[in-house]
Every structure is written in structure tokens, then in C-alpha cells.
Amino acid sequence: METTIAKEKSEFRNYEQGDITAAVKEHYRKMRSRQTYDYVQRMKKKYLTFERPMDLWDMMERLNALVDVSDPDLNLPNVIHLLQTAEGLRAEGRPDWMQLVGLIHDLGKAMYLFGSDEDGTSQAEQWGLVGDVFAVGCKFPDSCVYPEFNALNPDSLVDLYNTDLGVYAPGCGLDNLELAWGHDEYLYQVLKNHKDNKIPHAGMVMVRYHSFYPWHTGGAYKQFMTAEDEQYLDWIKDFNKYDLYTKSPKVPDYNELKPYYEPIVEKYLGKGPIYW
Template sequence: MEKTFRNYEAVDVSAAVKEHYRKMRTKQTVDYVQRMHKKYLTFDKPMPLFEAMAHLNKLIDVSDPDLDLPNVQHLIQSAEALRADNRPDWMQLTGLIHDLGKVMFLWGSDEDGTSQDEQWGTVGDVFVVGCALPDTCVYPEFNALNPDMADPRYNTPTGMYEEGCGLDNLTLAWGHDEYLYRVLANHKENTLPEEAMVMIRYHSFYPWHTGGSYKELLCDKDEKYLEIIKDFNKYDLYTKSQKVYDLDEVIDYYRPIAEKYLGTGPIYW
């Protein structure tokens, strides 16, 4: 029988998943996201790529109803599926690194939702802050808990944005996607194509790419973005399984690709 993914109403979805989304919806406001940008986008912590990957052996994504393995396994599963389909080497690398922003837990805090125990500022489906929350969010009953939804500056369909401004001009809930995107955008040796950066930045933006929300804010370029994300999503979501890989055994294949697109020096987190 085909496995069903992302069933948040299943009887075996843990209470921790639902509580995670309650906290995320309650605490991820415009003010919070601005504070996280100021706190985490300092790019002053050098760490090699594969060292960052190894740290994800210690992190299980509490928001994920489909997989309870350390997050590094999900990354290898995604990359190996792309490799098996003979997708371009840059896309294989993107699969391997797309969740690496979760290393934020190494210097995160419970208060910010960026620690190993409190992950509501690191993982989970993201949404736009500064405008009305759509009912395509997971557990939309939590939308009303967000303080910004009582603020007339932020509770309309366009909120603080111009109609048709495009995805790149929106502020998304803080998490690993935006963090890794900003880290790589700051990395001078990065030569990954734009498609890879789109995959990294928007893969958790389910209310848009799967829910069809935020039409008032989209621009023409975002149609291409949607094609890119839907292609990548097949390898992000539908490759999840209980198969376990040894990171050391796959590094030899991926290291030359990583050096080709990201150079040989450390990445500054």
C-alpha cells in the first residue's frame, strides 16, 4: 500500500507535532522574525559543510509526522534519490544540504524556539509574517493565536506588502530554509544556480506551493519558482523511509560536488 505523507490528522501523529505548530503560530510574528534576523544572520561561525551535516545526527525534526530518524538521514535519502534519477550534480548537492540550516540548534535557545528541544523557530511549514494567515496552514485553528492577526497593519491579505510584489520581497516565518539561504547567499564561493537557491529557500513554504495561497502577493517570476519547488518536492517529501545510511560512506561521492559549487573553505554560519 502506498505510504501517505503529511497526514497531520492521523491518530498516530504525536501531540508534540501539534504543540509544535501551536507554538510556531503563536510566537512567529513580524517582531520575532526581525529579531531572529538580527541575532542569527551574523555569519561569524566558521564550520565546514560536512561537519554541519554530522551535527544533524543529533537532531530529530519534531514537526515531521513522517520520519523519526536523525535529520541527516532525510538529507542523504533525498540526495540518493536524486542521484538514482541522474538529476544534475548541483541538484543532488541541494538535496544533500537543503535542511542544513537546522544546525542553528547548536547556538540556539529554548526561548527563541531554535534549540534541540524547542524547534518552533527552526522547523515546520513556514508562512508569511506581516499579512493574514491563510487556512492552508497546518492546523489553521491556531492562526487566531498569532498576535499580528489583531494588528490592522498585518491582518489583511496583503498586510505590509504591495500587491504583486513577489516571493523574494516577502518575509517568511523564521526557520532553517531562510537561514541556510542567507548563509549561502553570503558565502563568496557559492556558485549554485538560482534554481538551487529557490529550492533551499522555499521548500517548507507549503501554504504557497501546495496550498495555493498568497495569490495577491505573487508575481510572474513566481510561476517558475513553483515549477522548481514542485520538482524538488518529490525528492524532499516522497523519499522519506526508515532506510539508514552511513554518512561516511556517501561523503566520498558528494565531496567533489560540494567543492565544485561551494569551494573548499568553511562556511560562515
């Protein structure tokens, strides 16, 4: 029988531990110094074309080739983390749609299949693909991981972008912010465009904001929040218990679990391909 030693909660998201520190830190240096307001606009225009019909399960399997360089907690192919998250939700009897969100929440990382080193959306260069996201177009908060890299962003020298409000209005709502480009926003937009998508609003919020740690964990960006965003915060904190604390070296059996999740996928996303 395989024995897995569970980590204490305080041991997760430790960005100053062991051999991984240099690689993770370099990832965030690139991300913070290159993800500008203009870059985000270019990536949206380039990648949100919805012209690649692909099967969800095929995309899941292709994540076997991707290890998230920004993650200090798990050095395994990303599809394993998706199964761990979904199974954690299933074990506690959470709704089937939430189990589905757990299963697919990082599926936007499959953007690496048609990404590029230049954009930071490839297997080798992931600074436009993975990692904690932050708002662009306004001042970077100290709640960003490695806040010492904030000053490296060219937008920090632009007066328009270097205030607490930046290009936004007070209370404009999180949905009106431009966030750093990555797998969250990409998958959210893909699902939003998918005609057969029946995932509840709460699930779509979980997809879109689960990596927005400077907000949901760091307490930043309150100047933009609405009453609805307070509900968003509750949803994200609920979901992130499973996203974070189910990470483990124990590897779930993909082929064994797939028959359970197939009808749930069909219920909320239909039978046809999804356009990426």
C-alpha cells in the same frame, strides 16, 4: 537483505495519525502563536551575523543529534533525510547541483547548535527552527497546517497585519515577503553570503522555499506572485517530490556516500569553511 515497505504518497504529511499527533500539533501551536512580524526581524538581526566559520561536513554530522519534531513522516536524525533526498535525485540522474541541494537543503537546522529555547531554535524548542513556514505581516491563510492556530498569533489582532496584503504591495514578489523564521531562510542567507557559492538560482530557490507549503501546495499568496514566481513554483514542486517521497526507515550509509558527494560540494561551495 533489508526490506523496506514503501509508503503510499497519500500517507505522507498526515497530521492526524497515531502517537505523533500531540507532539506535532503542539509544535505548530507554538510556532503559529509566537512567530510574529517583530519576532522574525529580531531573529534575522540575531542570527544572520555570519561569524561562525564551520565545515559543511561537520555541520552535517552534527545533525545526527537532531530529530525534527514537526515531521509526521520520519522519526530519525535529520542527516538521514538529507542523504535519502540526495540519493533519490542521484538515482534519477538529476543534475549534480540539484543533488547537492538535496544533500544540504535542511542544513539550516544546525542553527540549534547556537540557538536557544527562548527563540525556539534549540533541540528542545524547535518552533523557530523547523516546520511549514508562512508569511508574516499579512493575514494567515487557511492553507496553513492546523489553521485553527492562526487566531493565536498576536499579529492577528493588529489591523496592519490582518489583511490579505498586510504590509506588502500587490505583485511584490515572494522574495520581498517576510517568512516565518526557520532553517530555510537561515541556510539561504548563509549560502547567499558565502563567497564561493556557485549553486544555480533554481537551487537557491529550492533551499529558500521548500517548506513554504501554504504557498506551493496550499495555493495561498497569489496576490504577491510575479511571472518569475511561477517559475519558482515549478522548481519547488519538482524538488519537493524528492524531499517528501524519499523518506524511509531505510538508513543510508553516511561514510559510504560521503566520497561521492565531496567533489560536488567542492565544485559548488569551494574548499573553505562556510560562515554561519
